Amino acid sequence: MNQLSRNGIHAFDFLLGHWHVENRRLRKRLQDNHEWETFDAIQHNQALPAGIGNYDDFVAGNWRPGFVGMSLRLFNPQTGLWSIYWLDNQNAGLSAAGILLPPVVGQFENGVGVFECEDELDGKPIRVRYTWSDLQPDSARWEQAMSPDQGKTWEMNWRMLFRRAT
Known part of the structure; x- marks a missing residue:
């Protein structure tokens, strides 16, 4: 995949299809915790009509039976930026007021995708960062990090290694 296909509207084309996902996730976030859980998941990514983005399902039955997550990625051709929403069957990605949580x-x-937003954890303001890297036709890496101090320090708390399913 050339560099141009990783920019703009085609940036996430590498992710289309079926994947096996190896997860490593901190049990507690921003609490100086060092206890990791590992689990496998499957994911299927599909394009949305007219190239406006894509979505995937995230099923990790051995981790949390019945849990289903979903990422919705939307491309804004006016800004050239992507917005990524996380949804799941625990809160549907909605606030208590029924408003979609911020993406x-x-x-x-240069082959690395960085996506950030302001958010909350346990009622305290934090910054969240998703990083996509090591993009290959049959593999990719995703990490989530959080910062309690407006990006001065970061704690990586979830890593996914993607391997294309055959």
């Missing part, structure tokens, strides 16, 4: 927003540069 991480960003783009790819």
